[in-house]
Amino acid sequence: PKPSNLVFPEFNFYEYMKMKAKMVNKALDEAVPLQTPIKIHEAMRYSLLAGGKRVRPVLCLASCEIVGGEESMAIPMACSVEMINTMTIIHDDLPCMDNDDLRRGKPTNHKVFGEETAILAGDALLSLSFEHVAAKTPRNVSPERVVQAISELGSAVGSQGLVAGQMLDIASEGKQVSLEELEYIHVHKTSKLLEASVVCGAILGGGHVIDVERLRKYARCIGVLFQVVDDILDVTKSSEELGKTAGKDLESDKATYPKLLGLDKAKEFAGELYRFRYLLESYFDASKAAPLCHLANYIAHRQN
Numbered sequence: 001p002k003p004s005n006l007v008f009p010e011f012n013f014y015e016y017m018k019m020k021a022k023m024v025n026k027a028l029d030e031a032v033p034l035q036t037p038i039k040i041h042e043a044m045r046y047s048l049l050a051g052g053k054r055v056r057p058v059l060c061l062a063s064c065e066i067v068g069g070e071e072s073m074a075i076p077m078a079c080s081v082e083m084i085n086t087m088t089i090i091h092d093d094l095p096c097m098d099n100d101d102l103r104r105g106k107p108t109n110h111k112v113f114g115e116e117t118a119i120l121a122g123d124a125l126l127s128l129s130f131e132h133v134a135a136k137t138p139r140n141v142s143p144e145r146v147v148q149a150i151s152e153l154g155s156a157v158g159s160q161g162l163v164a165g166q167m168l169d170i171a172s173e174g175k176q177v178s179l180e181e182l183e184y185i186h187v188h189k190t191s192k193l194l195e196a197s198v199v200c201g202a203i204l205g206g207g208h209v210i211d212v213e214r215l216r217k218y219a220r221c222i223g224v225l226f227q228v229v230d231d232i233l234d235v236t237k238s239s240e241e242l243g244k245t246a247g248k249d250l251e252s253d254k255a256t257y258p259k260l261l262g263l264d265k266a267k268e269f270a271g272e273l274y275r276f277r278y279l280l281e282s283y284f285d286a287s288k289a290a291p292l293c294h295l296a297n298y299i300a301h302r303q304n
């Protein structure tokens with residue numbers, strides 16, 4: 001999709017992302033101090049502070065603010081969703097999963113610390129993510145809301161969420177995958193955590209259930225959009241690198257949207273999903289909706 005005229009051209013999204021990401025990085029640094037046992041904390045910090053885009057934490061904070069919450073109410077949760085994102089990445093890169101050597105421009109966790117430590121670093125981050133939100137969410141958020149948010153987070157990660165997506169992904173390796181199955185994989189592997197980031201931000205920010213569910217719909221579209229754009233970038237980037245018209249992902253046996261739909265139709269699909277951001281513009285106060293509308297724009301047009 002091409003960048004459209006956003007309703008809030010005066011909103012400086014680049015500055016907003018930079019400011020929020022900086023704040024999240026500082027909070028993450030403090031949440032996982034270098035303490036004994038040193039090696040496990042080094043491994044946790046190595047991947048956590050390796051400079052991801054911080055899309056999930058920023059979505060969480062923006063969602064808290066769109067329903068009228070204060071940013072501080074969602075900072076621990078913003079850290080938690082990034083801890084979970086990082087742990088899934090550490091485990092996904094392991095030799096028994098995707099067997100990747102590089103992530104976020106650096107050697108993968110198991111390449112630096114060894115497989116045993118990488119598995120444990122992932123486990124420790126997952127456990128800390130729940131502890132952190134339970135222990136550090138400020139007292140002006142009701143315990144009911146904290147419990148509800150933790151429950152959302154747990155279901156997004158577990159056997160009905162991320163793990164379910166990863167299981168089907170593994171099972172379908174080397175097999176012909178239908179569009180329906182591909183959607184299932186991505187909705188679970190990618191969208192569930194993006195959705196939890198948005199929904200938990202709104203719950204902790206004091207959002208009414210109607211608004212929380214509206215935001216859930218927005219997040220689902222953003223989640224699939226994120227993956228379609230990821231697949232398109234894989235094709236266009238590898239085409240650029242190889243100097244070819246067809247990228248390596250169109251040739252590999254990994255199922256992707258461009259492979260199943262063709263590149264043009266995949267771009268069309270991304271455009272349709274992108275239009276869903278209008279849901280926000282019609283439901284929420286215009287100035288408060290700006291960050292989440294621009295986040296949809298960023299996800300649709302990102303280059304990495």
Ligand code: GRG
Nearest residue numbers: 052053054088089091092157162163166189190
């Ligand atoms: C959750 C208990 C548990 C186990 C993990 C390995 C696994 C099960 C699931 C895989 C999930 C996975 C790696 C999904 C892909 C998600 C994705 C698109 C990650 C990349 O996100 P970006 O582009 O990356 O936001 P940065 O580095 O910017 O954060």
